[in-house]
Amino acid sequence: MALLRTVDRALDQPWAMIVTGPGACAGPGDLDALTGFIPAPVPGTAAGALRAAGRWSDAAPTPLHGSDVWYRTRIEGRGREILRFEGLATLCEVWLDGRRVLASRSMFLAHEVAVDLDGTHDLALAFRSLAQDLARPHTRGRWRPQLATPGSLRHARTTLLGFMPGWCPGVDAVGPYRPITRRGEGGRPTAIDLRASVADGTGILTARLTFPDAPGPLTLRCDGRETVLAETAPGLFEGRLDLPGVALWWPHTHGEPRLHAVALEAGDETFDLGRVGFRTITMLRTFAEGLSLAVNGVPVFCRGACWTPADLVGLAGDRAAYAPLLALAVEAGMNMLRVGGTMLYEAQPFHDLCDELGILVWQDLMLANFDYPVDDPAFRTALAAEIAQLLDRHQSSPSLCILGGGSEVEQQAAMLGFPEPVWRAAAVEAMLREAAGARRPDLVVVPNSPSGGDLPFSTDAGVTHYYGVGAYCRPFEDARRAEVRFASECLAFANVPEPASLRESGLTDPRDPAWAGGVPRDRGADWDFEGVRDHYVGVLYGVDPERLRRDDPERYLTLGRAAVAEVMETTFAEWRRTGSVTAGGLVWLWRDLAPGAGWGVIDVAGRPKSAWYALKRAFRPVQAVLSDEGLNGLHAHLRNETARPLDATLSLTFTNTAGKVAAKAERAVSLGPREAVTLSSAALLGRFFDATAAYRFGPAAHALAHLRLTDRDGALLAESFHFPAGRDATPRETGLSAALAEGRDGVVLRVAAERHALAVHVTLDGEGRPSDNWFHLAPGGERSLALTGTGGRPSGTVRAVNGSETVRF
Known part of the structure; x- marks a missing residue:
């Protein structure tokens, strides 16, 4: 059920941690004789605590699954409270004042424990050896995968991270890696079921919750609108809020990811129920x-x-x-x-x-x-x-x-x-x-x-x-x-x-x-x-x-x-x-x-x-790509995924590497919202041209096809390249140049080339990065790159894979 994040409080007091042999301490009382505790952040892992204490090597991670790991702290309070453990990796016992109050065998389950507090109390977490548990007799599966070892992992509810040699370091996930929180019992809604849906353009928010002894009527609010929840059973409240015309949530490539705050008003109190988004997800086939x-x-x-x-x-x-x-x-x-x-x-x-x-x-x-x-x-x-x-x-x-x-x-x-x-x-x-x-x-x-x-x-x-x-x-x-x-x-x-x-x-x-x-x-x-x-x-x-x-x-x-x-x-x-x-x-x-x-x-x-x-x-939402369709020539595919119409200019140019134009076409194009258009090279040029060098009527007239889509102001929206004879990376003079200039939002790097430049790449001397890298330049082409995270006046080099020059800026 949804949690009221404004009510739960983190157990953010200092924690200490120690690694022991498996079974060395039967309970927290045995910890008093031990030395070597280190501070341990919670939420966090034992590996993280060792790293913070300077006792960790990324090159040779400390094995932890073969040991027990103990955490301990003290909590203060009076009255009944709920301790919530969001994630305990992986075999964990929770002890309060020497009494075991929880045993968890899953890294992926959260647990709540009701405790009665009366002053200062000792809280301890014992993470028992997973290796010992996996070594116990287990039923074998019908197959044993190559991905991870040992085979008994099929019985454990723990991450495979750390168990996959070949691509994942052997870092053992042990410890309270997700938050531990506390809250008082009562005086708040619980078992909250909050659902957002859309029907015929109307957002529908339904709520179902329990609130014994609610201090007055319960009002659900969202998007400036409200409804009073009905008490359908003692302490059980339900209701529906219709939101005609509510702004929908979209993936950022297709629109705005609009979220709406939801609140519950109960008497003089207001509870934050988080935010919801209204959207539909459907299958097209x-x-x-x-x-x-x-x-x-x-x-x-x-x-x-x-x-x-x-x-x-x-x-x-x-x-x-x-x-x-x-x-x-x-x-x-x-x-x-x-x-x-x-x-x-x-x-x-x-x-x-x-x-x-x-x-x-x-x-x-x-x-x-x-x-x-x-x-x-x-x-x-x-x-x-x-x-x-x-x-x-x-x-x-x-x-x-x-x-x-x-x-x-x-x-x-x-x-x-x-x-x-x-x-x-x-x-x-x-x-x-x-x-x-x-x-x-x-x-x-x-x-x-x-x-x-x-x-x-x-x-x-x-x-x-x-x-x-x-x-x-x-x-x-x-x-x-x-x-x-x-x-x-x-x-x-x-x-x-x-x-x-x-x-x-x-x-x-x-x-x-x-x-x-x-x-x-x-x-x-x-x-x-x-x-x-x-x-x-x-x-x-x-x-x-x-x-x-x-x-x-x-x-x-x-x-x-x-x-x-x-x-x-x-x-x-x-x-x-x-x-x-x-x-x-x-x-x-x-x-x-x-x-x-x-x-x-x-x-x-x-x-x-x-x-x-x-x-x-x-991945550009506004995109232009070329595809080689053989005897049907090149096809230019234009796509506008946004909710806005687009007026742009499309150009398709065929040149040799030095920039001599063999054929060229340019036209204005309009793309409606969510519209895709395909134009053949023949339709763009208005005549036959062997755009893919498929007909073999002699040497190809071009080495490069360059598709370019620009907005009304001439700014580049998207571009694509086609190489009918392949990509020649032999270093030669390309006339590559680079210079810093002042742009609208700060310093930009202007990169240009007289000849075709393949895989142009920028390397900065210090921190930061360009807005684009490893891109091609057509003959006579130029790009203005924003530089982020550089601080001060940046410097560096620009090269092309097929260029003999190294250009400093």
Whole structure:
């Protein structure tokens, strides 16, 4: 049920922590003989406390699951109070004055304990050894996944983070990682059920709550309107507030994410019930045909990434930890984040910020790869409570849109050859649908990720984990040939961080044996994701990556950054073209969990990588992309996802690398709200021109096609490039230049090139970043880049992958 955040108070007094041998202390009375306690932030983890005390190494994380970890503090008060524990990782006993008042076996369940206080009391938390528990005899599953070890994890309700060698550091999640709060009993509404829906343009807010001895009539207020709740049973109040014409909530790419405050007036008291958003989520086709969402009746191409925790060590869950990362997601044009089954449920501020920022949330259950014992009554009961608490916590969150049954459970079994009756996760799906129907009927339920086809990982049905372009090293054409309906994971590469992050981590030379430690690989595979990246370096630029790594490691990394950007931008251009069957793509992975060339499009320090800049271009709400349609020429796909009409100028220019124009067209275009238009190169030029060099009537007349969409003032809205003969990265003079200038909102960097410049990249000497990076310039092209976070007068260098110049500014 919804919580009154204004009433609950944090137990923010000092806590102390100590790590002991398993079973060394039977109860808190045994702690008095021990020394070595350290201060421990709560909420927080034991690893976080060790880090704050200077007793932690990121390079060699301290194992904690083999030990017991004790926390203790003192609380003062009088009368009956409710202690609420939002998250205890993982096997935890709560002791008050030497008496055990709670035993929890799930990291994912919240608990409330009523206590009678009379002065000062000792509160202790004992986190028992998970390793010992996992070593007990357990029933074996029908399959054992490669993802995580040991196999007995299938019985534990804990995160798989720390248990996945190959891509996740071995950081053990132990401790009170979510808030512990206290509140007085009585004098407030409880069991609050608050729901927001929309019907025929009218917002509908329904409320159901208990409030024994309510001090007068209860009035529900929202959007400047109100209704009095009826007492339908002693202490039970219900009501409905209709809000005709209420402003709807939209993902930020399609409109404004409007939220409305809700309050309950009871006599002289007013209770803050939080904020709600009014929106509808509907499916545009059956799940078998492929997941496709509409928000408020408008089709939405969902794009973003699979989320990773803001801090793997401390598992921080406050606004300060989430805000900068989610701001980067918005800036990149992401309108969906998936919290996958290998991670953990994020804290309330994550969802609050997604509500505020207009980011749709796909929320998986924390189930991944294992054959979970859903036929065990105790496991099933705990999972049902977990689902109920999850939906109750976010009952009025408009950003929550998809509830998933977990990650790769069906895929794991199917890939091991089991028949459909075995791999189909029917029991969990039934639990999800029942819970969602009772608590959040507005949500779309996805049985598992991936799922939906003849095999759960079929690309042309349901949702898929698409790594054709990516891990399986397929050509770019596969992104269309696979007929991807919705990629809930895609495009994993060992993405190279920018130079500043490499210097900080000490990983600057890819020939250093330590470099491989930061490169992800699937456990048991004889290849890694650096090899995947290298494959596309060779395909795109016609070089031998291994030789380049040996002879010129700096250029090897440069081409690696450029290749990843090119692959991501090209793939999403295919998926966002008019006529594409693809309705969404979520990149694996949002942020690195450790230093090095990890899967993240953001590195472990929170700095964008080349992939982030490419996605920022690929995800623009106002977009223009080119697609190669062979003998039908190039097609220009224009898209306006916003609620505003757009008048713009479209130009399509065909040149050689020096800028000699072979053909050119320009026209005014008008796009209505949510409108998409496709124009062929023949229609734009008004004549035949071999735009794709498909007819082979002799040497191609051009090396570059450049599509450019500008607004009335000539400002760039979107652009796209096509290379009929491929991308020539041979260094030569490009006439590259760069200079600082004063812009409307501060200093900008103006970058220009006389000839075509491939993958232009800016490197700042200090902190900060440009608004765009790893972009192409057409011959005679110019870009003005905002510089953020630089402070003072910035300096740095500009280079192009095919340029011989290094330009300082």
